[in-house]
Amino acid sequence: MTETPEHVLVLNIGSSSIKYELLDMTGRHRLATGLVERIGQEEGTLTHRPADAEPYVRHEPYPDHEAGMAAVVRAFAETGLALERLSLRAVGHRVVHGGARFRDPVLIDDEVLRTIEDLSVLAPLHNPGNLIGIRAALRIFPGIPQVAVFDTAFHQTLPPVAYTYAVPVEWAAEHGVRRYGFHGTSYAYVSRRAAELLGRDPSEVNLIVLHLGNGASAAAIEGGRSVDTSMGLTPLEGLVMGTRSGDVDPALPAHLARTAGLTLQQVDDALTRRSGLLALAGASDMRTVRAKAEAGDEGARLALGVYCYRIRKYVGAYYAVLGRVDAVVFTGGVGENDPYTRADSLSGLTRLGIAVDPERNFARSPAERFISPPDAEVAVIVVPTDEELEIAAQSLALVRAAG
Ligand SMILES: Nc1ncnc2c1ncn2[C@@H]1O[C@H](COP(=O)(O)OP(=O)(O)O)[C@@H](O)[C@H]1O
Ligand SMILES: CC(=O)OP(=O)(O)O
Numbered sequence: 001m002t003e004t005p006e007h008v009l010v011l012n013i014g015s016s017s018i019k020y021e022l023l024d025m026t027g028r029h030r031l032a033t034g035l036v037e038r039i040g041q042e043e044g045t046l047t048h049r050p051a052d053a054e055p056y057v058r059h060e061p062y063p064d065h066e067a068g069m070a071a072v073v074r075a076f077a078e079t080g081l082a083l084e085r086l087s088l089r090a091v092g093h094r095v096v097h098g099g100a101r102f103r104d105p106v107l108i109d110d111e112v113l114r115t116i117e118d119l120s121v122l123a124p125l126h127n128p129g130n131l132i133g134i135r136a137a138l139r140i141f142p143g144i145p146q147v148a149v150f151d152t153a154f155h156q157t158l159p160p161v162a163y164t165y166a167v168p169v170e171w172a173a174e175h176g177v178r179r180y181g182f183h184g185t186s187y188a189y190v191s192r193r194a195a196e197l198l199g200r201d202p203s204e205v206n207l208i209v210l211h212l213g214n215g216a217s218a219a220a221i222e223g224g225r226s227v228d229t230s231m232g233l234t235p236l237e238g239l240v241m242g243t244r245s246g247d248v249d250p251a252l253p254a255h256l257a258r259t260a261g262l263t264l265q266q267v268d269d270a271l272t273r274r275s276g277l278l279a280l281a282g283a284s285d286m287r288t289v290r291a292k293a294e295a296g297d298e299g300a301r302l303a304l305g306v307y308c309y310r311i312r313k314y315v316g317a318y319y320a321v322l323g324r325v326d327a328v329v330f331t332g333g334v335g336e337n338d339p340y341t342r343a344d345s346l347s348g349l350t351r352l353g354i355a356v357d358p359e360r361n362f363a364r365s366p367a368e369r370f371i372s373p374p375d376a377e378v379a380v381i382v383v384p385t386d387e388e389l390e391i392a393a394q395s396l397a398l399v400r401a402a403g
């Protein structure tokens, strides 16, 4: 018997880009992936990659997300995969900030849209783009269930001691001031895969997971549930990132207002868009930073030192939080591909049972793999994340449950 294919389109939309994947969830394989870049600029680029044909590339202006989405639909049609003929089961959207409201994926309606809009102030690099994309998709795919999958949802299990800031309590009640955490879709996927690789049920394993991409965060996962994570009220707290500072003294904005005359907006903008690797090394992309460091650039060397030192501090902290750690797991573009970051950030931790085997660590491979020595007390594992597959699976499960 041949099964009816179940197609899900996944959209991960930023302020000037649309990343998408079309998955056939029956066989769990990708039919196409793609990216529209530089939306709103004079010339944009669409790169569409069908699974079984040459990439389809277009250079043309995409004045807004609607135009970008229309170009995506066209790219599918011109490469022989008309979306309307596939009868999509769902469109799954990555939404970064869901506040305390969403523990699970939801079908998008006007009220959900309003809540995502209200939360935009807490994720200014992410939610506004997510919203524009959702609205465009609602118009382009009328009648197809649209599902929001939130980065914050997986961290709704954080205990009060981990999510409470020691600040005036009315800020929490009136302004939602607490820690939320992000990259949850990635943590859900990666922690389940890590448990499988360890041959144990997720409820039995304690993990420290390091999601190191453009945005970067760490999470302590106890028995499959997130109990602490390094991002907080917004995706600015915690580790050093491409353009974000991560942890700083909270007195910094007031200090700069008094001494440099900067406005709060200017400081916020600098900490979000002009800090991190970009500030210290002059580049936000890890590959460029590594190349500069190898060429002797002192700023790039310091940036890498600060980046890895911050990760090591969080690993130590989460070891203390968990008490027992079965594995440290690396994921995200940097975590999956940069053996130097993995080695540096776990150096000096042998007393905790954490070590990286140089040969395994430097072996080039895109696959899931152990990089700790064979007899290590704590496993160190690389697990390529797949947020799109997780979003598609969660979206389909919701649509099926909704009948
Ligand atoms: N081979 C590599 N070595 C070091 N860093 C890499 C490598 N490949 C990708 N990266 C880094 O991964 C980061 C992007 O991670 P990714 O998870 O793709 O980002 P995003 O958060 O946008 O999804 C960039 O800093 C990039 O330089
Ligand atoms: C929440 C977040 O930081 O996401 P990204 O890594 O995609 O920027």
Ligand SMILES: [Mg+2]
Pocket: 213, 214
């Ligand atoms: Mg990512």
